[in-house]
Amino acid sequence: MDHTAKKNKRLMALNDNKAGMEGLDRDKINKIIMESSKGSRFYENELKREQQVNQRIEKMMLQKAQITEQQLKKAQAEVERMATELERSRDLSRVIVHVDMDAFYAAVEIRDCPELKDKPMAVGSMSMLSTSNYHARKYGVRAAMPGFIAKKLCPNLVIVPTNFAKYRAVSGEVREIFAEYDPHFQSVSLDEAYLDFTDHLEQRQSWPESLRTHRFHASSTATGIAPNMMLAKVCSDKNKPNGQYRLPSTREAVMDFVQNLPVRKVSGIGKVSEKMLNALGISSCSHLGQQMGLLSLLFSETAWHHLLQVSLGLGSTFIPRHEERKSMSTERTFKELSKVEEQLSLCRELCEDVAEDMKEEGLKGKTVTLKLKNVSFEVKTRALTLPYAVATVDEIFAVAKDLLKTEIDNESPQPLRLRLMGN
DNA sequence: GCGGATCAC
DNA sequence: TATGGTGATCCGC
Numbered sequence: 001m002d003h004t005a006k007k008n009k010r011l012m013a014l015n016d017n018k019a020g021m022e023g024l025d026r027d028k029i030n031k032i033i034m035e036s037s038k039g040s041r042f043y044e045n046e047l048k049r050e051q052q053v054n055q056r057i058e059k060m061m062l063q064k065a066q067i068t069e070q071q072l073k074k075a076q077a078e079v080e081r082m083a084t085e086l087e088r089s090r091d092l093s094r095v096i097v098h099v100d101m102d103a104f105y106a107a108v109e110i111r112d113c114p115e116l117k118d119k120p121m122a123v124g125s126m127s128m129l130s131t132s133n134y135h136a137r138k139y140g141v142r143a144a145m146p147g148f149i150a151k152k153l154c155p156n157l158v159i160v161p162t163n164f165a166k167y168r169a170v171s172g173e174v175r176e177i178f179a180e181y182d183p184h185f186q187s188v189s190l191d192e193a194y195l196d197f198t199d200h201l202e203q204r205q206s207w208p209e210s211l212r213t214h215r216f217h218a219s220s221t222a223t224g225i226a227p228n229m230m231l232a233k234v235c236s237d238k239n240k241p242n243g244q245y246r247l248p249s250t251r252e253a254v255m256d257f258v259q260n261l262p263v264r265k266v267s268g269i270g271k272v273s274e275k276m277l278n279a280l281g282i283s284s285c286s287h288l289g290q291q292m293g294l295l296s297l298l299f300s301e302t303a304w305h306h307l308l309q310v311s312l313g314l315g316s317t318f319i320p321r322h323e324e325r326k327s328m329s330t331e332r333t334f335k336e337l338s339k340v341e342e343q344l345s346l347c348r349e350l351c352e353d354v355a356e357d358m359k360e361e362g363l364k365g366k367t368v369t370l371k372l373k374n375v376s377f378e379v380k381t382r383a384l385t386l387p388y389a390v391a392t393v394d395e396i397f398a399v400a401k402d403l404l405k406t407e408i409d410n411e412s413p414q415p416l417r418l419r420l421m422g423n
Numbered sequence: 424g425c426g427g428a429t430c431a432c
Numbered sequence: 433t434a435t436g437g438t439g440a441t442c443c444g445c
Contacts, residue, residue, distance in 0.1 A: 042435050052428090128436045130432095143432085146435045189432050270430050300443070331437060367424085377435085383425060422437085 012037050012046070023120075029140035029153060036149045045377035053272055057279045060298055064280070067297055076293030079308065083292075086312055092249040094317045095197040095225060097181075098232035101174070102220040102241035104191035106133040108170050109160045121158040122150060127333075130162055134241065167191075174219075186319045194229055194319050227254065230315025233267050254313035259286040266310050285311050328363065329371075330354050331422025336375050338415040340408055346421055347404050351397040364389035368399040372407060373420035382407060 013030040024032075037043040101107065105123040110116045110133065120136035122129045126147035139154035147159050171190040178185045182195040204212060220242035224235025227249045238245040247257055262284055264274045277283070280298075282291055288311035296304045309315065330353045337343055347370075358364065368390070369383040382403040390396055408416055 037435085040435080046435095049428095124436085125434090127434055130436085144436085148434050192432075268430070272429060302442070325439080327439065329438060333436065335433095369425095379427085381426060385424060420436090 012043070023139035024153065026140075032152050033140070033149060036152055041376050053275060056272075057276055060276060061279065063298055064294070067294070071297065072293050075296045079292040079296050082305075083308060083312060086309065086314055090251065090312075090314060091317045092227045092251065092254075093198070094227055095201055095249070096227065096229055096232040096317070096319070097195045097197050098224040098226075098229070098236040099178070099193050099195065100222045100224075100236045100240075101191040102222060103131050103133050104171075105131045105162065105167055106160075107219060108167055109163075112166075113160075116158060116160070119158055120154050120156060121160060122147070123160050123162050125159065125161065126151070129159070132157075182319075184319060184321065186322060194232065196319050197225070228313075228315035228317050229319065230266065230310065231257070231313060234261060234265050237265065258311065258313040259284065261285045263288060263310075268306065269310075285313075325361075325363075327369075328354060328357055328361070328365070329369070329422055330357070331371055331420055333373075333420045335419075337418045337421075340415070343404065343408070343416065343418060343421070344401065347400050348393075348397050350421060351400055352393050355391065355393040355396055358391050364391040366390070368396055368403070370400050370403040370407075371420070371422040372404075372416070372418055375417045375419050377419070379420075380407070 012033055037046075106121060109121070109123055116133075118135070120133065120139060120141065122132035122136050122141055124130045124147055129141070129143060129145050129147050129150055131143045132141045132150070136150070136154060136157055139150075139157070141150040141154055141157060147157075150157055150159075167190050171187075175185075175187060175193070178187075178193055178195055181197060181200045185193050185195040187193040222236045222238075222240045222242065223244045224232040224238065225244070225246040226232040226235050227247070231247055231254065235245040235247050247253060263269050263277055263282065264271075266285070269277075277288075280291060280294065282288055282295075288295070288307055292304070292308055292311060295307055299307065330350055332346075332350065334346075337346065366387075366389050367383055367385040369381055372380045372382075374380075384399050384403060386399070390399075
């Protein structure tokens with residue numbers, strides 16, 4: 001394989017090897033994904049973005065080369081001071097549980113249509129899948145994969161359209177159960193939540209033996225039990241599907257656990273951060289601990305503080321309540337839209353949707369943001385903050401229209417070729 | 424405050 | 433034929 005081909009493969013390929021892959025082998029899957037993607041506008045944009053990340057990494061490596069032994073020593077000392085302080089405040093007294101429902105949307109659809117149980121199936125559309133069941137995963141079919149590619153990997157795949165209202169209803173039932181264990185639980189999404197079991201476990205001590213039975217439930221969930229949120233989240237991923245992993249509440253167990261943990265598993269460290277860390281020779285959290293001095297010189301303060309905490313196995317020990325929302329938006333993807341009148345009327349429609357949602361929650365906002373994506377998948381946002389809060393369609397549209405017109409004028413005489421608009 | 428990027432689901 | 437939608441946060445202006 002030549003250099004370019006290798007690079008391309010890295011970009012789009014399936015990069016996890018947790019599933020059994022009984023249907024097709026990895027090389028075959030990656031070949032099919034690549035053949036379906038290559039040459040598309042989407043793919044070209046992905047290549048461009050990868051280049052940008054590579055440049056960021058080059059810049060970082062140049063910075064690294066400038067660092068003197070002296071600076072590194074000083075940074076190292078500073079990091080160690082902070083680590084000692086963090087260590088002093090380590091709290092192992094809480095029992096935090098992270099619950100993650102396996103292939104949630106797919107599980108709900110199978111409940112309502114049991115014939116699907118033994119077939120490869122996914123929820124979504126030919127454009128995009130939300131999730132797939134475990135049969136489908138054997139073929140490489142994954143969440144966030146377009147359905148038309150999934151169909152190439154698995155021609156027998158059944159694609160069920162998403163029905164959010166239904167998932168919300170089921171999620172509500174599950175949340176009632178969560179509330180029995182921790183009335184202050186925090187849901188991350190329809191299928192994920194953090195619970196603090198500490199109080200529940202203490203009260204349970206005094207229950208009569210007959211009540212300390214397990215509640216039977218048919219749905220499959222993954223749970224992680226650990227002394228903080230960061231660790232609980234990682235633990236719930238460990239014995240998927242329908243498994244549980246408990247990390248003992250001792251410093252030794254936590255440190256052992258964290259040593260071999262790949263940085264990518266940690267919530268908040270995504271594809272780009274992983275790549276930057278990899279460039280520095282860091283792939284596991286033990287490497288993080290060894291390189292914190294360097295990281296404190298190359299990364300922003302918030303970033304390296306977070307990495308230091310991760311390397312020590314520290315995380316939040318109390319589960320924050322969900323705060324008030326800070327923004328509200330709606331966006332839509334469509335076939336190419338190039339006519340000015342159509343763009344304006346679509347913009348108005350989106351403003352109507354947002355205004356309606358705001359009315360439902362009785363909210364107002366001061367900043368109006370217009371989001372545009374052209375047919376080459378390039379995304380732009382344009383915002384304007386008003387001295388007062390607005391909420392009605394006319395007020396919002398007045399601002400959004402100006403923002404949109406400016407962009408149209410900017411591009412003229414070429415038309416804006418849009419595939420998505422939001423605000 | 425703005426705009427691009429990253430991240431999670 | 434065809435690669436989503438919503439919300440949050442951070443960085444560097």
